[in-house]
Amino acid sequence: MADTVFRAAEDGALPQIPVGDWIDTGFDWVTENFSPVFDVISDVTEAGVEGLRDALLFPPSILLAVLLAVLGGVVRSVRFGVVSLLGLLLLISMRMWEPAMATLALVLVSALIAVAIGIPIGIAAAKSDRVSSALRPVLDFMQTMPAFVYLVPAVTFFGIGLVPGVVTTIIFAMPPGVRLTELGIRQVDQELVEAGHAFGSPPGRILRGIQLPLALPTIMAGVNQVIMLALSMAVIAGLIGAAGLGGVVVTSISRLDIGLGFEGGLSVVILAIYLDRLTSAFGQQRGRLGAIPSFLSRGGSVGKGGLAASSRSADAVTPVGTDQNSPNRPAR
Amino acid sequence: MPAVHAEGLFKVFGRRTAEAVDRLRDGASVADVRERGATPAVIDVSFTVEPGEIFVVMGLSGSGKSTLLRMLNGLLEVTAGTVHVGEAELTALDEKALRRLRQEQMSMVFQHFALFPHRSVLDNAAYALEVRGVDRATRRARAQEALALVGLDQWADQKPGQLSGGMKQRVGLARALAADTDLLLMDEAFSALDPLIRREMQDQLLELQASLGKTIVFITHDLNEAMRLGDRIAIMRDGRVVQIGTPDQILETPADDYVKQFLADVDRGRVFTARHVMVEAPTLVAPAAAPAHVLRTMQEHRSGSVLVGDGDGRVAGVATEDAVRAAVATGAPSLAGLALLPPVDVRATTTLSDLLAPAAQDEVPVTVVDDDGRLLGVVPRGAVLAALGGVPRPAPSAAPASADPVGATAMATKETTRG
Ligand SMILES: Nc1ncnc2c1ncn2[C@@H]1O[C@H](COP(=O)(O)OP(=O)(O)OP(=O)(O)O)[C@@H](O)[C@H]1O
Numbered sequence: 001m002a003d004t005v006f007r008a009a010e011d012g013a014l015p016q017i018p019v020g021d022w023i024d025t026g027f028d029w030v031t032e033n034f035s036p037v038f039d040v041i042s043d044v045t046e047a048g049v050e051g052l053r054d055a056l057l058f059p060p061s062i063l064l065a066v067l068l069a070v071l072g073g074v075v076r077s078v079r080f081g082v083v084s085l086l087g088l089l090l091l092i093s094m095r096m097w098e099p100a101m102a103t104l105a106l107v108l109v110s111a112l113i114a115v116a117i118g119i120p121i122g123i124a125a126a127k128s129d130r131v132s133s134a135l136r137p138v139l140d141f142m143q144t145m146p147a148f149v150y151l152v153p154a155v156t157f158f159g160i161g162l163v164p165g166v167v168t169t170i171i172f173a174m175p176p177g178v179r180l181t182e183l184g185i186r187q188v189d190q191e192l193v194e195a196g197h198a199f200g201s202p203p204g205r206i207l208r209g210i211q212l213p214l215a216l217p218t219i220m221a222g223v224n225q226v227i228m229l230a231l232s233m234a235v236i237a238g239l240i241g242a243a244g245l246g247g248v249v250v251t252s253i254s255r256l257d258i259g260l261g262f263e264g265g266l267s268v269v270i271l272a273i274y275l276d277r278l279t280s281a282f283g284q285q286r287g288r289l290g291a292i293p294s295f296l297s298r299g300g301s302v303g304k305g306g307l308a309a310s311s312r313s314a315d316a317v318t319p320v321g322t323d324q325n326s327p328n329r330p331a332r
Numbered sequence: 333m334p335a336v337h338a339e340g341l342f343k344v345f346g347r348r349t350a351e352a353v354d355r356l357r358d359g360a361s362v363a364d365v366r367e368r369g370a371t372p373a374v375i376d377v378s379f380t381v382e383p384g385e386i387f388v389v390m391g392l393s394g395s396g397k398s399t400l401l402r403m404l405n406g407l408l409e410v411t412a413g414t415v416h417v418g419e420a421e422l423t424a425l426d427e428k429a430l431r432r433l434r435q436e437q438m439s440m441v442f443q444h445f446a447l448f449p450h451r452s453v454l455d456n457a458a459y460a461l462e463v464r465g466v467d468r469a470t471r472r473a474r475a476q477e478a479l480a481l482v483g484l485d486q487w488a489d490q491k492p493g494q495l496s497g498g499m500k501q502r503v504g505l506a507r508a509l510a511a512d513t514d515l516l517l518m519d520e521a522f523s524a525l526d527p528l529i530r531r532e533m534q535d536q537l538l539e540l541q542a543s544l545g546k547t548i549v550f551i552t553h554d555l556n557e558a559m560r561l562g563d564r565i566a567i568m569r570d571g572r573v574v575q576i577g578t579p580d581q582i583l584e585t586p587a588d589d590y591v592k593q594f595l596a597d598v599d600r601g602r603v604f605t606a607r608h609v610m611v612e613a614p615t616l617v618a619p620a621a622a623p624a625h626v627l628r629t630m631q632e633h634r635s636g637s638v639l640v641g642d643g644d645g646r647v648a649g650v651a652t653e654d655a656v657r658a659a660v661a662t663g664a665p666s667l668a669g670l671a672l673l674p675p676v677d678v679r680a681t682t683t684l685s686d687l688l689a690p691a692a693q694d695e696v697p698v699t700v701v702d703d704d705g706r707l708l709g710v711v712p713r714g715a716v717l718a719a720l721g722g723v724p725r726p727a728p729s730a731a732p733a734s735a736d737p738v739g740a741t742a743m744a745t746k747e748t749t750r751g
């Protein structure tokens with residue numbers, strides 16, 4: 001009783017702030033004034049995602065499944081290749097191949113855009129403390145805002161369908177790309193950067209030749225995170241009409257179809273595991289990919305000899321970045 | 333023209349740095365300035381490094397050595413003062429000109445090597461040339477040469493992670509040498525290495541410098557290293573240079589108690605050399621001298637042996653008292669036929685620790701000779717131990733001429749034929 005009085009008094013004491021109303025008006029204004037821009041974005045992304053989906057669906061599904069499995073085998077391990085093949089064949093047998101490829105297209109396009117925006121922002125944040133501290137709350141906001149909340153404004157801008165799905169996915173998936181890029185670059189041993197300066201290297205060259213190659217494992221971990229988040233958001237985007245596995249799950253919910261829901265869910269899991277293992281293999285300088293940083297460090301301008309040499313030396317792989325701290329063994 | 337000239341250098345970190353410099357110039361104490369939120373790291377430092385010189389900056393941790401060095405190549409901006417490198421006023425250059433200067437005139441070796449782990453040893457060594465835009469074939473050839481100079485040409489294709497500490501620093505050195513700049517900045521380049529490798533590297537650096545004639549500014553916190561390497565040494569304390577001088581000047585006239593304390597820790601066995609303990613050479617006895625006369629003089633001086641010359645300022649051998657006595661007994665006309673003991677020669681640069689073994693035998697006096705084998709002086713018995721123990725050496729002029737400073741040896745027998 002006293003409690004309610006107290007609460008009422010407290011509510012009355014503070015003026016009500018109509019945050020929701022302001023946001024609504026703001027969004028209305030943006031929609032009215034920028035609708036041509038949104039139309040263009042809409043058309044481009046739609047063409048991109050649908051084009052990629054069609055391309056993925058163009059070859060016979062079994063052939064593509066085998067190709068994807070081979071890619072996994074090359075990048076990671078033969079065992080991984082075999083397991084992915086089994087998983088992908090299961091997708092086909094469950095008749096989930098088509099929605100899975102639609103989702104994959106959506107994930108790849110969104111992740112690509114998120115990475116293309118996120119990495120430069122991460123680099124900027126690594127270079128400037130001011131950018132970094134300005135960015136932090138924004139990234140926190142993007143990451144902690146419940147994913148569903150993004151769906152509403154996206155729909156008001158772009159209508160129902162594929163495009164709002166892509167846009168929300170990009171926003172939702174971008175933060176780890178920015179964060180891990182910044183972290184990776186900041187983690188590079190300062191003495192190495194100093195060495196670059198001491199020999200008169202311009203900043204751009206230091207970035208390309210020293211910082212990015214050494215930050216690559218961390219950046220790739222970020223890319224992996226981006227892809228995983230994109231996949232989870234792509235499923236949620238089914239709620240606003242994005243096709244694919246998200247659509248399957250949404251349909252199964254509306255029909256209370258347990259079987260269909262399970263098949264959709266299982267397909268998401270298969271896709272997730274495949275993408276995760278594949279992209280994390282890029283991050284861990286393992287196998288044939290160990291050559292990537294040394295390739296990058298020469299600005300990509302090596303002839304065949306250079307690349308061959310570096311991939312050869314990558315066979316006796318050394319973990320990058322740890323040797324600075326290793327205890328000194330006496331020479332010889 | 334000096335290779336490097338620093339004039340009134342200040343580096344203050346923190347807030348209100350310009351004000352801090354003014355206050356320091358007006359005689360404010362460091363503590364005073366620090367209270368106002370500024371950290372002075374280098375205070376009013378001026379010095380000149382001549383071409384071909386090894387200039388060592390020495391001081392305890394935190395005394396501002398690295399800060400000073402980094403102002404010499406502009407990695408840190410000076411708070412006040414000027415730096416000239418060759419003809420260029422480094423402190424007045426813009427970014428681009430500064431980069432050019434770094435590419436063409438100076439290179440650096442780092443304490444923790446700072447090798448690029450993702451590049452091969454060869455590509456590390458070629459880095460400076462690559463930045464300078466030298467074409468691939470030329471830079472690889474020159475990097476390979478630099479690696480050969482430090483004895484690592486077989487390792488060119490490895491990654492730095494596969495090398496030991498000493499080898500890594502050799503790559504660091506090769507990277508700087510390949511740049512072929514006249515000026516080399518080395519920040520505690522050998523401090524991370526264990527003692528044996530470290531000595532090896534010091535020797536290698538001295539050799540390289542002798543053959544290539546680089547100008548080197550070398551930072552260290554180790555006085556022994558400073559003494560071994562430096563043509564001149566600047567000793568820093570709390571951001572200020574307290575003394576600049578040759579190793580001998582610093583050993584003989586330490587500027588203050590701080591420097592003296594340093595000297596107390598010095599490894600005398602490695603820093604002092606035969607030059608520091610030898611005394612003036614006695615005149616050599618000519619082989620033609622009469623044994624009886626020589627014996628008499630020896631007895632007067634109570635010395636057990638005598639240095640016999642070869643007539644050209646070199647020591648032919650050592651005659652013991654017993655041998656001379658035997659010659660007198662057999663009635664030999666001169667020392668010529670006498671069986672002489674081989675001399676025990678050392679160089680003026682031989683360190684005291686290397687002198688211990690020669691000085692330990694007491695049959696033959698230890699003679700100090702130059703490159704041509706000519707006698708420069710002798711090491712008095714006991715002098716090595718006295719110097720190791722820190723007993724001050726009597727000033728040369730104060731040494732009484734009559735006293736026998738060499739114990740077993742010196743005899744003022746003229747190298748003229750007698751009788
Ligand atoms: N970036 C910085 N910001 C603030 N203070 C600094 C900075 N760099 C150095 N200092 C201070 O300047 C002083 C000198 O540091 P410096 O690194 O030059 O010493 P050093 O003689 O090289 O020591 P060491 O032997 O440990 O390397 C120290 O008191 C240090 O705390």
Ligand SMILES: [Mg+2]
Binds near residue numbers: 397398399520
């Ligand atoms: Mg230092």
